[in-house]
Amino acid sequence: MKGNFVEVGTVVGIDLANRALVRVQLFDRVSAWIPYQSISNKFMKVWIPPQLNEQVIVVLPFAEANGGIALGSIFNKGCKEPEGANDHTAIVEFSDGTRIVYDTQTHDLSITTEHHINLSATAVNITGDLNVTGTITDEKGSLSTHVHTGVASGNAQSGVRP
Numbered sequence: 377m378k379g380n381f382v383e384v385g386t387v388v389g390i391d392l393a394n395r396a397l398v399r400v401q402l403f404d405r406v407s408a409w410i411p412y413q414s415i416s417n418k419f420m421k422v423w424i425p426p427q428l429n430e431q432v433i434v435v436l437p438f439a440e441a442n443g444g445i446a447l448g449s450i451f452n453k454g455c456k457e458p459e460g461a462n463d464h465t466a467i468v469e470f471s472d473g474t475r476i477v478y479d480t481q482t483h484d485l486s487i488t489t490e491h492h493i494n495l496s497a498t499a500v501n502i503t504g505d506l507n508v509t510g511t512i513t514d515e516k517g518s519l520s521t522h523v524h525t526g527v528a529s530g531n532a533q534s535g536v537r538p
Contacts, residue, residue, distance in 0.1 A: 381436040387426050398426050398446050400434050408442035430455065
C-alpha cells in the first residue's frame with residue numbers, strides 16, 4: 377500500500393516504563409509500541425497520561441501501523457465533554473472530580489476539589505479581597521481562635537504574636 381492513513385483506534389497497551397508509548401487496536405490488528413502525542417517543547421511540558429480503552433486518532437505514515445503516531449484521545453460515547461463546555465470556557469476535569477475552570481467572558485477562574493491544594497513559592501501576593509470560609513492556620517496555630525493577653529483595650533498595640 378502507498379500513501380498515508382489516518383484511523384481511529386483504541387489504546388490496548390501502555391508502556392509504563394517509557395510512559396509515552398502505546399499499543400493501539402486498529403481494526404483486527406494491534407500496532408507495535410508507537411509514540412503518544414503530548415504537548416511539549418523546550419518551553420513547557422504537559423503530561424496527560426494515556427488511558428486503556430481510550431479512542432485515539434492514529435496517523436499511519438506509508439500505511440504502516442508499526443510506524444504510526446497516536447495523536448491523542450477524542451470525545452466519544454464513553455468519554456463526553458466536561459459539563460459546562462462551551463466556546464468561552466476552558467475546563468480541565470480529572471477522574472477524581474477535581475476541576476479547573478476559566479471563563480473568558482466572566483473572567484472567573486475556579487478550582488474545585490475535595491482534596492488538598494498545596495502552593496510552594498517564596499512569596500504569594502494577593503491583590504484584592506480574601507474571603508475565607510474555614511480556619512486559617514500558620515506555624516503558630518489557628519488565626520481564628522488565638523488571643524492576646526495583657527493588652528489594654530483601645531488604641532494599644534498587642535505586640536508580637538506569641
